[in-house]
Amino acid sequence: MWLETNRLIIRSIQRGDEIIFSGMSQDGSLSQVGFDANCSEWINDWIEEALKLTNNDNPRENYIPCTVILKETEEVIGSVGSTYYEDVDKVGICYFIGTPFRKKGYMTEAINAYVQFFFKQYSESEIIATILDANTPSWKVAEKSGFNLIEKKMYKDIDDEKEELYRFYVIRGQEDK
Incomplete structure (x- = not known):
C-alpha cells in the first residue's frame, strides 16, 4: 500500500520500522497503544506478525499497521x-505519532487518507475508534478527522488491566452517510 498526501507518505509496514517505533516509545508516550x-525486547516478533498480517490484507484478522512518513525529510513519524x-x-x-511530530496536523492528515483508502479497499461500511x-x-x-462520538462507557480493551472510561467513535463510508 502506498498513499501520498500533501505532506505525508503512508505505506505498508516494512522491516526496519520496528526500530524507529521502538525508539519513539522510549519517552513513554506510546504506552497506551502498546x-x-x-518494547525493544519483543518488537522483532511484533514486526514479523505485522508483516504477515499486512500480507494477508484482512482487516478482520487482527490488525494492519501502516507507516507514516514525513515527505519533506523522509522520517518515519508514526503509524496508522x-x-x-x-x-x-x-x-x-x-x-x-512520535512526540516531536504532534500538534502539527500530521495525524489528522494521515487518518483522512487512510479512511478514504480503507473504504475503497475493503467491504466495510464503517470504521470505529475506541479511545x-x-x-x-x-x-x-x-x-478532527470526521469520526463521530457515539457513546462514552466503561470498557476493558483486550490489553487493559482494568475497565476504564472510553469514547467510542464511528465514521461511515460514503454510501452509508
Whole structure:
C-alpha cells in the first residue's frame, strides 16, 4: 500500500520500522497503544506478525499497521492502520505519532487518507475508534478527522488491566452517510 498526501507518505509496514517505533516509545508516550519502554525486547516478533498480517490484507484478522512518513525529510513519524475488535465485531482505526511530530496536523492528515483508502479497499461500511477518555489529544484528532462520538462507557480493551472510561467513535463510508 502506498498513499501520498500533501505532506505525508503512508505505506505498508516494512522491516526496519520496528526500530524507529521502538525508539519513539522510549519517552513513554506510546504506552497506551502498546509500545512501552521495554518494547525493544519483543518488537522483532511484533514486526514479523505485522508483516504477515499486512500480507494477508484482512482487516478482520487482527490488525494492519501502516507507516507514516514525513515527505519533506523522509522520517518515519508514526503509524496508522486498522485493528479488529472481536468483542464488538467491528474494525477500528489505530494510530500513533512520535512526540516531536504532534500538534502539527500530521495525524489528522494521515487518518483522512487512510479512511478514504480503507473504504475503497475493503467491504466495510464503517470504521470505529475506541479511545480512552483521558487521552484527549487522541480523541480530538479522531473528531478532527470526521469520526463521530457515539457513546462514552466503561470498557476493558483486550490489553487493559482494568475497565476504564472510553469514547467510542464511528465514521461511515460514503454510501452509508
